[in-house]
Amino acid sequence: MSQPDGQSNTLDNLLNESRTFPPSEEFAAQANVTSALYDEANADREAFWAKQAEGLHWDTKWSQVLDWSNAPFAKWFVDGKLNVAYNCVDRHVEAGHGDRVAIYWEGEPGDSRQITYAELQREVSRTANALASLGVGAGDRVAIYLPMLPEAVFSMLACARLGAMHSVVFGGFSSEALRTRINDAQAKVVITSDGQYRRGKAMPLKANVDDAVAGTPSIEHVLVVNRTGIDVEWHDGRDKWWHDVVADQPDQHTPEAFDSEQPLFILYTSGTTGKPKGILHTSGGYLTQAAYTHRTVFDLKAESDIYWCTADIGWVTGHTYIVYGPLANGASQVIYEGTPNTPHEGRHWEIVQKYGVTIYYTAPTTIRTFMKWGAEIPAKYDLSSLRVLGSVGEPINPEAWIWYRKNIGGDRTPIVDTWWQTETGAIMISPLPGVTAAKPGSAQTPLPGISAKVVNETGKQVGNGEGGLLVLDQPWPSMLRGIWGDDQRYKDTYWSKFADLGYYFAGDGAKYDTDGDIWLLGRVDDVMNVSGHRISTTEVESALVSHPSVAEAAVVGASDPTTGQGIVAFVILRGGAEDAASGEAALAALREHVSKEIGPIAKPRQIMVVPELPKTRSGKIMRRLLRDVAENREVGDVTTLADSSVMDLISKGLKSSS
Numbered sequence: 001m002s003q004p005d006g007q008s009n010t011l012d013n014l015l016n017e018s019r020t021f022p023p024s025e026e027f028a029a030q031a032n033v034t035s036a037l038y039d040e041a042n043a044d045r046e047a048f049w050a051k052q053a054e055g056l057h058w059d060t061k062w063s064q065v066l067d068w069s070n071a072p073f074a075k076w077f078v079d080g081k082l083n084v085a086y087n088c089v090d091r092h093v094e095a096g097h098g099d100r101v102a103i104y105w106e107g108e109p110g111d112s113r114q115i116t117y118a119e120l121q122r123e124v125s126r127t128a129n130a131l132a133s134l135g136v137g138a139g140d141r142v143a144i145y146l147p148m149l150p151e152a153v154f155s156m157l158a159c160a161r162l163g164a165m166h167s168v169v170f171g172g173f174s175s176e177a178l179r180t181r182i183n184d185a186q187a188k189v190v191i192t193s194d195g196q197y198r199r200g201k202a203m204p205l206k207a208n209v210d211d212a213v214a215g216t217p218s219i220e221h222v223l224v225v226n227r228t229g230i231d232v233e234w235h236d237g238r239d240k241w242w243h244d245v246v247a248d249q250p251d252q253h254t255p256e257a258f259d260s261e262q263p264l265f266i267l268y269t270s271g272t273t274g275k276p277k278g279i280l281h282t283s284g285g286y287l288t289q290a291a292y293t294h295r296t297v298f299d300l301k302a303e304s305d306i307y308w309c310t311a312d313i314g315w316v317t318g319h320t321y322i323v324y325g326p327l328a329n330g331a332s333q334v335i336y337e338g339t340p341n342t343p344h345e346g347r348h349w350e351i352v353q354k355y356g357v358t359i360y361y362t363a364p365t366t367i368r369t370f371m372k373w374g375a376e377i378p379a380k381y382d383l384s385s386l387r388v389l390g391s392v393g394e395p396i397n398p399e400a401w402i403w404y405r406k407n408i409g410g411d412r413t414p415i416v417d418t419w420w421q422t423e424t425g426a427i428m429i430s431p432l433p434g435v436t437a438a439k440p441g442s443a444q445t446p447l448p449g450i451s452a453k454v455v456n457e458t459g460k461q462v463g464n465g466e467g468g469l470l471v472l473d474q475p476w477p478s479m480l481r482g483i484w485g486d487d488q489r490y491k492d493t494y495w496s497k498f499a500d501l502g503y504y505f506a507g508d509g510a511k512y513d514t515d516g517d518i519w520l521l522g523r524v525d526d527v528m529n530v531s532g533h534r535i536s537t538t539e540v541e542s543a544l545v546s547h548p549s550v551a552e553a554a555v556v557g558a559s560d561p562t563t564g565q566g567i568v569a570f571v572i573l574r575g576g577a578e579d580a581a582s583g584e585a586a587l588a589a590l591r592e593h594v595s596k597e598i599g600p601i602a603k604p605r606q607i608m609v610v611p612e613l614p615k616t617r618s619g620k621i622m623r624r625l626l627r628d629v630a631e632n633r634e635v636g637d638v639t640t641l642a643d644s645s646v647m648d649l650i651s652k653g654l655k656s657s658s
């Protein structure tokens with residue numbers, strides 16, 4: 001079993017937590033759905049999804065719900081036509097909700113802006129007209145490298161409106177990461193801002209784009225939002241200010257209906273190799289599942305809820321649960337630009353109180369940070385408006401779950417622990433807040449319409465109380481349609497492990513408890529999960545060896561009380577570099593180098609200088625043993641090492657910096 005090492009303790013922990021939290025009678029009585037939804041979906045899955053799709057506006061209805069004849073390349077709602085942006089904006093205005101606030105935007109320095117659906121329609125129309133004037137049309141790619149500004153939402157929806165694809169790159173990624181993503185997608189335009197506010201300071205952002213774009217021949221224009229007023233370099237002709245190009249555009253734009261399978265976006269995510277994968281999502285099926293899951297998992301009441309998802313728009317959570325799901329449902333939501341401790345550690349709770357937030361969706365790493373800051377901080381604010389809490393990105397430990405429920409949810413609110421991935425596009429496994437008796441630490445049940453199983457290495461479903469690998473054994477509407485430009489990699493990565501069975505292999509270990517509920521146990525591949533962000537070990541290793549002083553590098557994710565995993569690197573230095581580079585300053589420079597190559601999130605927590613790396617006879621690095629060292633455990637079985645004395649050498653001679 002390729003259950004991740006170091007998980008067994010966690011597992012014992014989890015299984016000792018046996019309390020359940022059923023919804024209150026009051027909550028259950030007002031919930032959007034009941035347990036009958038599972039029965040309905042089981043009776044006829046395709047009819048069930050067709051019914052969900054009918055909640056959207058289609059210009060042309062589909063002729064077939066699912067075409068899986070060319071598996072694993074799916075087509076959902078075949079021949080159907082719709083405009084995604086129309087569904088997220090215009091139709092709410094046409095239904096008389098133009099005055100409803102779509103976005104309560106809160107800037108880090110304390111400025112704020114309210115945008116109604118009618119205003120959103122005008123902003124998106126202007127942006128679409130502006131992009132069209134820059135030559136963007138259906139099928140083109142637009143890179144978006146922005147902080148959490150309303151313009152990020154306008155830009156994404158403007159692309160959707162034009163049938164163009166966006167590729168949002170997280171603003172914390174380096175210029176190098178931006179360059180490779182732009183080149184892979186062959187984007188025509190990149191949208192950015194002069195700078196971004198981070199912990200009270202205006203930091204440059206466009207400068208990264210200037211560096212990246214020096215190596216991206218496909219980019220014709222850089223569209224720049226003026227957010228901070230800091231100085232920027234300007235390339236006449238190529239660079240355009242948002243306020244020059246967008247502001248004067250007509251605020252009307254007629255949306256065109258596109259095929260249900262029209263590509264909507266590419267979002268890059270780390271795989272087990274160094275090269276990030278461009279995950280491709282399309283329109284009709286994606287929007288159907290985004291809207292459905294947002295409505296059912298969060299029990300959304302569009303007229304009265306104030307929803308807040310704290311993710312960044314640069315991750316899939318921001319795509320599906322800030323932009324497409326909530327807006328397709330006509331929700332009112334908070335978008336916050338900054339960090340949770342600017343200017344103080346109560347900022348999130350101040351915002352919840354200010355807007356009367358009712359649904360709050362965040363990551364376990366954030367919850368654990370709040371725990372560290374102390375329960376007395378949220379206790380200072382009125383959080384009684386909250387009625388549903390959500391968690392996403394990594395397994396949530398029962399302690400954090402209980403803390404969240406008690407200190408944020410007033411021992412009252414249901415918590416939904418939502419399992420999904422960039423590839424799945426939308427939530428797959430989660431409790432339903434008005435139905436499920438929640439178990440702290442378990443995502444529990446595939447949603448109505450979704451099928452997931454825990455299987456052994458041969459694909460056979462394991463029994464209750466047993467662990468294995470998580471697979472998705474039925475196609476789902478918001479599934480990825482491929483890896484941009486690399487069909488083979490798509491098949492190899494997700495569909496080859498259980499090829500005979502046609503299962504999608506998620507890369508996660510999981511376990512059924514004795515009731516048959518699913519507990520996620522973390523990745524089983526060489527992918528780390530740091531603060532809910534996926535980072536590949538190989539990517540960090542490549543960054544390390546690109547430094548002149550490093551001969552070889554091996555990277556592991558070691559468990560970390562706050563971030564879930566922390567990055568620990570083992571490096572062999574080049575001859576001569578050893579003395580100079582093993583000093584604190586030199587190791588700090590190496591960490592900085594990784595940050596510059598990939599982004600600050602990939603910076604190793606710790607770097608250890610070693611004389612050798614543990615390898616099998618075929619040359620594969622045995623990360624399991626390095627993880628033992630990184631987590632201060634006794635080193636496990638070394639019999640498959642080419643040279644079994646290597647681990648002694650490593651343990652003896654450790655010099656480290658953190």
Ligand code: WT7
Binds near residue numbers: 317420
């Ligand atoms: C990986 C996907 C889905 C949006 C954020 C991350 C882990 C995600 C959970 C959860 C246990 C989880 C998995 C998955 N993961 N949610 N509720 N419980 N693990 O998206 O970057 O594509 O990462 O995150 O390991 O495979 P992503």
